[in-house]
Amino acid sequence: KDRPEPKHLSNGDSVLYRGKVLKIRTLAVSDTSARVRLREPFFDVHLPKMTDPSLNHILEAWFRRQAKALISLEARRLAREFHIAVGRISIRDQKTRWASCSSRGNLNFNWRLLMAPPEVLRYVIIHELTHREQMNHSRKFWSLVAKRCPDYKNHQKWLKENSAKLREV
Secondary structure (H helix, E strand, O other): OOOOOOOOOOOOOEEEEOOEEEEEEEEEEOOOOOEEEEEOOEEEEEEEOOOOOOHHHHHHHHHHHHHHHHHHHHHHHHHHHOOOOOOOEEEEOOOOOOEEEOOOOOEEEEHHHHHOOHHHHHHHHHHHHHOOOOOOOOHHHHHHHHHHOOOHHHHHHHHHHHHHHHOOO
């Protein structure tokens, strides 16, 4: 199925971050490079006066850096908690999935998951970690997921209902 085109973001638009709606506030600065500062309820985007950069690209770069740090930390923490060995953890921009797990134990996560509430992200990480023990979606797989994340169905539902919103950036 076709993925919706990201909307062209501008000053005053809203973006999700960890389940919260934050407003983009652009500020002209004399710096040479753009910077993003999280100041809830705002994303302050400091833009150099001489450039006309795409807010989408600036925010995506910021989200990717945050995703690499936060998702890696949480995935490794949960892997230790469940005694599961993992390989490399990568942040991607998959077109059709939120995450994947290779047979070698490498985990890939979509940077857009950082827009979802923390408990939804936690569910996706648990889902992928569980594939380290069951490389399928069998009844056994789902019972392990349910044991580790009892309300996983609510998180699946949230992702399904909000996936278009997560693809706006």
